[in-house]
Amino acid sequence: MPSMIPTAAAAGWTLPASRPRAITAQAILLIAAAWLLPTAAHLSGLPVRQLLPMHWPAILAGLCYGWRSGLLVGAGAPLVSYLIxxxxxxxxxxxxxxxxxxxxxxxxxxxxxxxxxxxxxxxxSLLGGRLLFVAVMVLTGAVVGPLGDYLRAAMVPGLAAAVVQALVLPPLATWWVRREQSRG
Known part of the structure; x- marks a missing residue:
């Protein structure tokens, strides 16, 4: 039985992003990232800063549909969430x-x-995204006080979610891609 966690890259690891079924899946990921997951976390009283609900669909889009889709789902999610x-x-x-x-x-x-x-x-992606988040916060002057204190406050709460994402998202993406490829 093939491993659900690939260790080496292979051709066909991402799905074509422009097919109607793929466009629908990406729209669902965007809505999940932008509204559904964060709202569910807020309404249930779960700690959003520890669960990082908007991060999951953005990473999943990149893992399943490639960098362009990951970029679009990730970039669109905060604005869509704010508007909704x-x-x-x-x-x-x-x-x-x-x-x-x-x-x-x-x-x-x-x-x-x-x-x-x-x-x-x-x-x-987890490392690069967090580094860019901190860079933008510093460059825009949003960080007040010592940088070390800010880094602890901004990074530590989400560490558990990052570990779970690293464990859950790769096999989930592998399953998703294989399922879609088997459907033709």
């Missing part, structure tokens, strides 16, 4: 847009261009 639900706060939208776009884009680039495995792609 009034979240995130306007001051955070630019940094979140860059961060989520980076998650999806890096995940897809790692697979499509660098031919790396999904675990590596997920880890690289």
């Amino acid at each position: 639900a009034g979240m995130p706060r306007p001051a955070v939208i630019p940094a979140m847009t860059v961060e989520l776009a980076a998650y999806g884009c890096i995940a897809g680039l790692m697979i499509d261009v660098l031919r790396r495995g999904r675990v590596e792609a997920t880890l690289a």
